[in-house]
Amino acid sequence: MELHSCQAPALCLCACIIIACASAQVQYRPPATQIAVRQAATLEQLNGDCWQWNATLDGAFLQDPDPISTQKVWMPEQCANACKENTACMAWTFDWKYECSLLTNVSSVLAGSGSYGRRGAQDCRPLDEARPCDQNNVATLWNDATKQYLHKNLTVEECRQKCAEFPECRYFVRFSLSWVGRQGWACLPKYDAPDGLKMCQLGTTTGFIYGRACDPPTELLTPPEKDVEKLKSQNLWTSLELLRSAYPDFPVTQSSYDRIAGCGCYTPKKKPYYEPISDEPDKRLVIAKKRDALFYRKGEKTKEGSATLLEEVPTWLFSPRRCQILCQQHPRCTYWSTTNARCWLWADIQKWERGHSVSGPKFCPQDKLAEGLECNADYYRDVFSPLSLFVLEVKNVRVPFGDRCPVEINYSSLGWLLAGAILLLGSFVVACISRVYYERRTSIVLVMQASISLWDFITDVTFVARSYNEEMGWVFWVGLLHLIIITLANSLALIVLLRGGSRQSLHICKWMEELAQDRRNVIIIVLLFGSSFMHLGVLHLFASHLFGWKSMSLQLHIKSMLGFELLSLAEDIPQVALQVSYVMLSAGGQSIPSVTLMSLLTSLFQICKILLFVLRYALHSVLPSIATNRSKTEMVVGTEPSKAESVDSGVTL
Known part of the structure; x- marks a missing residue:
């Protein structure tokens, strides 16, 4: 089948177009290289017993070099039968374009996708390859040769016989009409059934025209036991559930599952x-x-x-x-x-x-x-606990399925937690020492409240500082604006308190005048206002009687403290909401900042304090006699106020 040199480019172009159009239908495809390797051969040198694959023949063609129409031949078996029926045919060749050519003599063998054989040779492939088993619970999409048997209620073998009546039919599909709300079975002859157009579907059978019926699968496919045990030993329950869900909930063969994309x-x-x-x-x-x-x-x-x-x-x-x-x-x-x-x-x-x-x-x-296992926050949360995100480093990498994600300590977060614990524990120890050895009126609760308030402000500042990045820059600017508003609000609250003319204002002014008599206490006054600008809860420290110092003997009434606590809570809520939003938006991608945990805990503590203050204030407002008696033991000033003053001003801390 020699071609003139001027015809080769045009024929190559046509071949490329045919390949592109038929790529979804064709089972036999051209080799990776389009250049055929030609080897001289004679008819006597061909194998007279078995067909040969991945090659085609060239030589003296019967009548003319034009192949037999694809309307008559679509299979190597049909091409071999055509040669058998023609007494002049000595050999046949079937290429990847479904073209069958009959030859009277052979001159060469061309390597490439296709098949050939001598007259009288047989298909010597293994049974599973020559006559593959029908695929149960597997459907083939599109490529319909005809739809005239759609509602004939045929059996599998009857459907195979109907496929044999069409030269173009190579495969068939038999499926239940229950998918469309009807009863019975439908039969669809198919041009081809490539794996790319197959899907796992219950109650459907895909068969080859020369195939055979085998025992259908009866048991569900399950993951390999070694993979299951490996995931269980590592507590990878989410991955185990994902592995099990990758198998269909109806029986299919292992070969069908391996070859069909998205089976089930x-x-x-x-x-x-x-x-x-x-x-x-x-x-x-x-x-x-x-x-x-x-x-x-x-x-x-x-x-x-x-x-x-x-x-x-x-x-x-x-x-x-x-x-x-x-x-x-x-x-x-x-x-x-x-x-x-x-x-x-x-x-x-x-x-x-x-x-x-x-x-x-x-x-x-x-x-x-x-894709493998993604080592994100969800993984560490499932394997360990949600609290592990505060101390473990989220690597944001993927490891092969079945492997364990790396476990590394986030030392910055762990150090932050330890620093907070040391501060609170140290405050507790100092308050206990003061109460036992120096001043029995020292309020451990007030010292702890002041420490928590100071730590809360430090965590807020730290969170804002570490949130400065290009991906979520808005968090930094919103947090910075919130800190500025907090400072201005606290300053305004102190100014109103000092110039309000209330009894609480008189107590604070008197306390500051007594401190001002000693120049060394000026630092205390500066520290008072400086720390209060950051968080009003720091005022607890100056009312704690710590070590009996006069600078720690400020008298604060419950009504005033309730106002401070409500203002502090109103200031904390936006910051906590910002941090929670930051964590939710970055969920799955990184560990949770430890400062977020601190902010949440201090906010909860703030709410508990407010509830306690509201309860005590309501109690003393309804029962003044109790307020008078309890005020004697809850006063936190250096000199006892008069009884009338205590009744008039309310219980103090």
């Missing part, structure tokens, strides 16, 4: 609900809708409950896997659906409806397993 993940005859709104219904749209081949327009008006159409990709015999890959490449896509002519990408799906398309999620369990 894709859903047939199902699509998201989507109904456009049109004042003037388009007749073409109505007809297309009945055939489930809608030509949607992106951004058109739809009825309530419709999904959001992200993209519509025109296709031809598009495999479901390719449509799923398009969905994976779209940031908003959550589900996809496809037919033999369209691929749709969806988001915001509210409900589903029956249709003639195949649908599936953005990622199947097999995809997640192939």
Whole structure:
């Protein structure tokens, strides 16, 4: 079959076009290189017993070099039968384009996709390769040769016989009509059944025209026991659940599961609900809708409950896997659906409806397993505990499935927690020493409250400082603005308190005058206002009688402290909300800052204090006699106030 040199470029171009159009249908494909390796051969040198594969013949063709029409021959078996029926035929060759040529003599063998054989030779392939078993619970999409047996209620063998009546038919599919709400069985002869167009579907059989019926699978596939034990030993329960969900909930063979993408993940005859709104219904749209081949327009008006159409990709015999890959490449896509002519990408799906398309999620369990285990915050939370995020370093890497993520201590977070614990424990010890050895009126609770308030402010400042980055820069600026507002609000509260003319204001002014008599106490006054600007809770320290110092004998009334606590809580709530928002927005990507834990704990402590102050203030307001008696033991000033003053001003701390 010699070609003229001027015809070669044109024929190569035509061959490329044919390859592109038939790539989804063709079982035999050209080799990686388009250059055939020619080897001289004679008819006598050919194997007279068995067919040969991955090669074709060249030589003296019967009558003319044009191959037999594909309307008559679509299989090597059919090409061999055509040679057998023609007495002049000595050999035959069948190439990857489904072209059968009969030869009277042979001159050479060309390496490439195809097959050939001498007259009278047989197919010597193993039984499972020459006559493969029918695939149970496996469907083949599209590529229909005819639909005239769709409602004939045929058996598997009857469907195979009907396939043999069509020269173009090579495979067949028999499935239950229950998928479309009917009874009985349907038979669809197919041109081809490549693995890319197959999907696992209960109650469906895909068979080869020369195949055979084998015992169907009866047991569900399960993960290998060694993988299950490995995950259990590492407490990777989420990965174990993902591994189990990667297997279909109906029986299939292991070979079908290994060869079919998304086995058990894709859903047939199902699509998201989507109904456009049109004042003037388009007749073409109505007809297309009945055939489930809608030509949607992106951004058109739809009825309530419709999904959001992200993209519509025109296709031809598009495999479901390719449509799923398009969905994976779209940031908003959550589900996809496809037919033999369209691929749709969806988001915001509210409900589903029956249709003639195949649908599936953005990622199947097999995809997640192939990507490996993601070592994010969710992993450490599941394996250890939510509190582990405060001390463990989140690596944000992927490890092969079945391996364990690295466990490393986040020393900065751990150091922050230890520093807070040391500060609180040290404050408690100092307050206890003061109460035992120096001043029995020392209030341990007030010292601890002051320490917690100071630590709360430090954690807020630290959080704002460490949140300065390019990804979430708004957190830094919002937090910084909040700190400035806190300082101004606290300063304004102190100014109002000092110039308010209330009894509490008189106590503070008198206390400051007594301190001012000693120049060494000026530092105490500066420290008072400086720390109070940061957090009003620091005022507890100056009312604690620590070591009996006069600078620690400030008298604070419950009513005043209640106002301070309410203001402090109002200042803490935005900061806590900001930190929680930061953690939620970055969930799965990093560890939780320890300062967030501190802020949450101090805010809860703040709420408890307010509830206690409200209860005591209400109690003393309703029962003044109790207030008078309890005020004698709860006063925190250096000199006892008069009884009338205590009754008039309320109980103090």
